[in-house]
Amino acid sequence: MTVVPLRRNRNYTLLWTGQAVSEVGFSTTMIAFPLLVLAITGSPAASGLVLGVDAAAQLVAGLPAGALVDRWDRKRIMLWCEAAMALAVGSLALALWWGSASLTHMVAVAAVLGVCRALFEPAEDACLPRLVPDEQLATAISLNAARSSVGQMAGTALGGVLFAVGRVVPFVVDTITHLISLVSLAFLRIPPRQVDRAPIGDIGKEMVEGLRWVWSHRHVRVTALCAVSLNFFFNAFYIVIIVLADSKGVPAGQIGLMAAMLGVGGVLGSLIAPTLHRVLHPWVSIMAVFWMVTVLTPLTLIAHNGYLLGALFAGMSFLAPTANTTINTHQLLLTPDELRGRLSGVMNVFVGSAAAAGPAVGGLLVEFVNGTVAVLWCTAGMAAISLLVTVSPVLRRFPRHAPVSV
Structure with missing residues (x-):
């Protein structure tokens, strides 16, 4: 049986391309976030707090997120995560446009981003073996790693430039990238799997x-x-x-x-x-x-x-x-x-x-x-x-x- 090259694998290409765009936008926000907090509050401690909340949210949500990924529809998880990140970053862009952004708002946005990443990454990882043949899994994983590295480098460089153009610009760009990824994921076809309907109270046992x-x-x-x-x-x-x-x-x-x-x-x-x-x-x-x-x-x-x-x-x-x-x-x-x-x-x-x-x-x-x-x-x-x-x-x-x- 002939194995189709990954570049012709429609589902993997949709996932890879959408996430490549999304990761550039996310890295843009992550470099602009501390600059924004510093510009608004003048406090380096507050600037570190926002990034710390993002990292802490990922760690705290990590174990329950993995259990939820195994019991829920994984494509829907990725869709909801992209939608939530677009709404969160978009709300901050609007607040900046209206001149009403606050530290509390920025901390809340960072928490949403952290939780969404904690859910999205296991969902994507778990979907990968269902989208590509076993013999292509290593190539898909390495291409995902390259995607992340390029996205981080490009987004980091872009974030500083866009922030210099205007405080709101990096967050508008990030919102657009999440929406692009959302549309890409909507066309993704993942082979069906049996979804666990166990009571939510069992999640501790599943963790x-x-x-x-x-x-x-x-x-x-x-x-x-x-x-x-x-x-x-x-x-x-x-x-x-x-x-x-x-x-x-x-x-x-x-x-x-x-x-x-x-x-x-x-x-x-x-x-x-x-x-x-x-x-x-x-x-x-x-x-x-x-x-x-x-x-x-x-x-x-x-x-x-x-x-x-x-x-x-x-x-x-x-x-x-x-x-x-x-x-x-x-x-x-x-x-x-x-x-x-x-x-x-x-x-x-x-x-x-x-x-x-x-x-x-x-x-x-x-x-x-x-x-x-x-x-x-x-x-x-x-x-x-x-x-x-x-x-x-x-x-x-x-x-x-x-x-x-x-």
């Missing part, structure tokens, strides 16, 4: 069932721990290296370029991830990113400008999409369809918590030791994790092709 599945299945558990540890380390190291670069007198513009190169490495890595996923054993693809980061981390000590640091960051992020593709593909294929929403919800909470804790730990580290010592501590920690990944019997015996759960 526990999702946690139990992740922890009891050794392949899922070990790959989850790999994803969590990598995200925790890298987010901690990111803060350390910014402080180190600043102490070396690296100009702010070069530090910004360094951060951009992180995204460039991720995009390039996403494009080659399907090929590496096919030719490398899962253990090798996961182990490689850990050792790549371990080797490149101490080299930041001898990089004295943002260009070299950016090149190192691009190298660190280049193999990450391959590891993520391997982990996500195997987890989705190993997990029964009725548990895929909860799998994604649990992973989002675990990885999101690690991403939030990493900068805090990195900040504390550079508070008590100088930048050079902090980098060496990061190197030692990453080397220890890399050794554990290397000797892990579960990863070494990881099946090249995951058995499909039905």
